[in-house]
Amino acid sequence: MQCADLEKPAVGPGEFVFGVVGLSHGHIYDMTDGLLKAGAELRWVYDPSPEKMEAFLRKYPQAKAARSEEEVLSDPEVRLVAAAAIPCDRAALGVRVMESGKDYFTDKAPLISLEQLDAAKAACARTGRRYFVFYSERLCSESAVCAARLIEQGRIGRVLQVMGMGPHRLGPPEKRPDWFYRKAQYGGILCDIGSHQIEQYLFFSGAKDASIMSSHVANYQHPDYPELEDFGEVSLVGDNGTSGYLRVDWFTPGGLRTWGDGRTFILGTDGYMELRKYVNVGVGPEKDQVFLVDHQGEHLIHAAGQTGIPFFGQMIRDCLDGTETAMTQAHIFKAAELCVRAQMAARKLV
Amino acid sequence: MQCADLEKPAVGPGEFVFGVVGLSHGHIYDMTDGLLKAGAELRWVYDPSPEKMEAFLRKYPQAKAARSEEEVLSDPEVRLVAAAAIPCDRAALGVRVMESGKDYFTDKAPLISLEQLDAAKAACARTGRRYFVFYSERLCSESAVCAARLIEQGRIGRVLQVMGMGPHRLGPPEKRPDWFYRKAQYGGILCDIGSHQIEQYLFFSGAKDASIMSSHVANYQHPDYPELEDFGEVSLVGDNGTSGYLRVDWFTPGGLRTWGDGRTFILGTDGYMELRKYVNVGVGPEKDQVFLVDHQGEHLIHAAGQTGIPFFGQMIRDCLDGTETAMTQAHIFKAAELCVRAQMAARKLV
Numbered sequence: 256m257q258c259a260d261l262e263k264p265a266v267g268p269g270e271f272v273f274g275v276v277g278l279s280h281g282h283i284y285d286m287t288d289g290l291l292k293a294g295a296e297l298r299w300v301y302d303p304s305p306e307k308m309e310a311f312l313r314k315y316p317q318a319k320a321a322r323s324e325e326e327v328l329s330d331p332e333v334r335l336v337a338a339a340a341i342p343c344d345r346a347a348l349g350v351r352v353m354e355s356g357k358d359y360f361t362d363k364a365p366l367i368s369l370e371q372l373d374a375a376k377a378a379c380a381r382t383g384r385r386y387f388v389f390y391s392e393r394l395c396s397e398s399a400v401c402a403a404r405l406i407e408q409g410r411i412g413r414v415l416q417v418m419g420m421g422p423h424r425l426g427p428p429e430k431r432p433d434w435f436y437r438k439a440q441y442g443g444i445l446c447d448i449g450s451h452q453i454e455q456y457l458f459f460s461g462a463k464d465a466s467i468m469s470s471h472v473a474n475y476q477h478p479d480y481p482e483l484e485d486f487g488e489v490s491l492v493g494d495n496g497t498s499g500y501l502r503v504d505w506f507t508p509g510g511l512r513t514w515g516d517g518r519t520f521i522l523g524t525d526g527y528m529e530l531r532k533y534v535n536v537g538v539g540p541e542k543d544q545v546f547l548v549d550h551q552g553e554h555l556i557h558a559a560g561q562t563g564i565p566f567f568g569q570m571i572r573d574c575l576d577g578t579e580t581a582m583t584q585a586h587i588f589k590a591a592e593l594c595v596r597a598q599m600a601a602r603k604l605v
Numbered sequence: 606m607q608c609a610d611l612e613k614p615a616v617g618p619g620e621f622v623f624g625v626v627g628l629s630h631g632h633i634y635d636m637t638d639g640l641l642k643a644g645a646e647l648r649w650v651y652d653p654s655p656e657k658m659e660a661f662l663r664k665y666p667q668a669k670a671a672r673s674e675e676e677v678l679s680d681p682e683v684r685l686v687a688a689a690a691i692p693c694d695r696a697a698l699g700v701r702v703m704e705s706g707k708d709y710f711t712d713k714a715p716l717i718s719l720e721q722l723d724a725a726k727a728a729c730a731r732t733g734r735r736y737f738v739f740y741s742e743r744l745c746s747e748s749a750v751c752a753a754r755l756i757e758q759g760r761i762g763r764v765l766q767v768m769g770m771g772p773h774r775l776g777p778p779e780k781r782p783d784w785f786y787r788k789a790q791y792g793g794i795l796c797d798i799g800s801h802q803i804e805q806y807l808f809f810s811g812a813k814d815a816s817i818m819s820s821h822v823a824n825y826q827h828p829d830y831p832e833l834e835d836f837g838e839v840s841l842v843g844d845n846g847t848s849g850y851l852r853v854d855w856f857t858p859g860g861l862r863t864w865g866d867g868r869t870f871i872l873g874t875d876g877y878m879e880l881r882k883y884v885n886v887g888v889g890p891e892k893d894q895v896f897l898v899d900h901q902g903e904h905l906i907h908a909a910g911q912t913g914i915p916f917f918g919q920m921i922r923d924c925l926d927g928t929e930t931a932m933t934q935a936h937i938f939k940a941a942e943l944c945v946r947a948q949m950a951a952r953k954l955v
Contacts (some may be wrong), residue, residue, distance in 0.1 A: 272626050277780065297781075318781070329632075332621050396646075413826075415823075415825050415836060415854075415856070416836065416838075416852065416854075418770075418852065420870070422872075422877075426764060445627075468819040468821070468840075468952075469818040469840045469843065471821035471840075471848055473765075473846065475763075475874065476763075476874045486765060486766065486848070486872075488766075488848055489841070490818075490819045490821075490838070490840045492821065492954060494953075494955050496823070496825075496955045497954075498821055498836070498838060498954060499824075500838065500840075500850055500852065502766065502768065502850065502872075503702045504765075504872060505614075506765070506872060506873075506874065506877070508875060508876045508877065508898050508899050508900050509899075509900035509901075510898050510899050510900050510902035511898045511903060512875075512903065516877075516898070520770070521774075522836075522852075522854060523856075524825065524826045524858060525854065525858060526858045526860075527772075527856070527858065527866075529886070536879070536896050536898060536903055537896040537898075537903045537904065537905035538905070545885050547887075547888040548858050548860050548861045548866070548886060548887075549858050549859075549860050550858050550859035551859075551860045552860035553860060553861060553862065553886050553887045554887065557886035569913045579859075596950070598698075602818075604699075604842060604846050604847075604848060
């Protein structure tokens with residue numbers, strides 16, 4: 256993760272201790288880095304795989320290898336548990352974490368069924384703890400942070416539509432873990448990488464709820480992995496009348512210089528923005544370029560290194576102060592719910 | 606129209622005579638220019654408005670002012686009638702043109718109801734004449750011509766999805782004609798500017814038919830013009846399993862250096878393309894840039910001035926030779942049908 260180093264630590268040394276449980280997805284490294292940069296202290300790590308533990312401990316020698324999940328959850332000094340379990344296990348782990356009196360910070364997708372959603376919501380209500388989600392394509396994107404500020408300043412008027420493209424590179428298929436190809440475990444493409452996009456729609460549009468108007472998934476080109484969905488799309492309409500559309504896929508070609516040409520288009524009454532998040536395709540490797548057009552002109556804003564990534568510090572303060580500055584719990588669960596509903600409603604094209 | 610001048614005339618002087626009837630939309634000038642460049646001879650012009658006639662004759666002094674539509678239709682040397690009538694009148698005019706033994710070339714949208722579609726189809730079948738449509742956003746876009754060739758060469762593998770954005774500038778609302786704001790006359794935003802996008806989806810995807818999965822229209826910001834739709838979107842699925850999405854609007858901000866930042870994204874199994882048709886926003890005025898990514902790398906192809914605009918010459922030859930090289934009649938009517946169906950199915954957001 257190359258988040259800009261503009262944020263001051265949110266806490267002093269030892270003020271906010273966290274543990275890590277579940278190393279199934281590499282995102283856990285970004286999550287850990289973000290927490291450390293924001294001033295948190297890494298105490299524990301646990302995963303059933305000795306290889307994964309070893310790799311993590313090589314990178315973070317300050318962590319102690321726990322013998323079990325329970326060892327982490329029973330440490331009263333641990334305030335938050337960061338986790339990248341297999342998607343189908345994320346909600347149950349979150350419930351155990353919250354039941355142990357700690358806040359939970361999971362990789363996306365945070366859960367993959369409505370039953371899991373209900374369990375997570377109930378545990379939040381019962382314990383008063385938080386269930387945070389690492390929506391990295393917004394939270395760790397300086398162009399997204401920049402766009403949010405521009406919208407707040409009214410630079411494009413009222414937001415009418417948000418359109419997101421989240422192509423991803425599959426890479427050599429055999430290098431992916433088994434669960435990546437089992438739908439009951441990864442949840443489907445709209446739950447998985449689609450969740451970044453649905454969360455962004457809700458966030459940028461300001462909608463508090465939305466209806467899934469149509470959603471599709473397909474396995475166009477990977478017959479050897481019949482449960483993989485290599486394409487997905489959703490059309491949503493928000494409770495504030497805004498529209499959202501997202502398209503995700505696993506077709507990033509080998510020739511792109513990065514893993515995906517992620518874009519976000521935000522249409523407003525008085526202007527629009529395009530975020531080129533990870534690459535300016537055909538031009539250069541610079542990340543986080545914001546193209547803004549308003550009534551005055553066309554503007555290219557280089558957000559990389561300029562806006563910072565306030566999320567991790569805000570999340571830590573939310574845990575300590577009982578605030579909701581990083582993300583509201585209602586927003587988190589609504590995004591999760593819509594992903595599950597989009598996936599459930601999805602018509603399979605191929 | 607700034608189509609590249611790469612095409613040789615398709616006919617010699619006097620070989621292909623056409624008349625113009627209906628000057629309600631400025632597109633008629635692009636249509637006339639294209640025909641003239643391809644070698645056609647302009648014989649007549651007719652419109653009930655003396656001002657519109659005068660302006661047209663100033664630009665094309667070779668045209669004769671007809672006293673009536675009938676005067677044009679009864680000239681046996683006229684092979685084709687080009688027309689930009691008010692959208693609701695285009696089908697009936699087309700039927701009269703074909704009944705007079707001539708081919709018809711109308712601005713888009715070619716028609717705005719299923720009844721009109723049936724009448725146009727029946728007239729085609731009865732007379733053996735053609736009903737061509739000026740889908741300028743593909744036919745007069747060298748990036749679109751270039752993209753079609755690249756697809757044909759297999760450069761992005763099999764096409765899976767086509768996504769189109771067709772923002773347009775409204776300009777001072779009072780400068781638009783009355784019919785622009787009357788839905789019964791212009792047909793709705795999906796019939797009108799949406800038709801460019803639906804036609805492109807069919808063309809690039811290779812689908813012969815498609816289902817409208819969801820479609821929306823809105824009047825977000827123009828309460829003084831209650832029948833205007835300033836936003837529209839459609840999700841389609843083709844009979845070949847491909848997906849299409851399009852978004853159109855009348856929100857191009859004053860600061861954009863051209864009328865609209867039209868884009869087309871074409872996703873294939875082995876690469877993808879983005880067409881920036883009219884502007885490279887934030888960078889420069891160069892039109893028709895094609896960004897292609899395949900397994901070898903990222904490629905920027907400057908199509909402007911390189912590919913030519915074969916449409917007009919092909920259409921003239923189709924009229925003379927009974928071929929279907931420019932566009933098949935089935936494709937034309939299917940695109941028209943899907944626009945009407947998308948419009949009929951559209952849920953109004955606001």
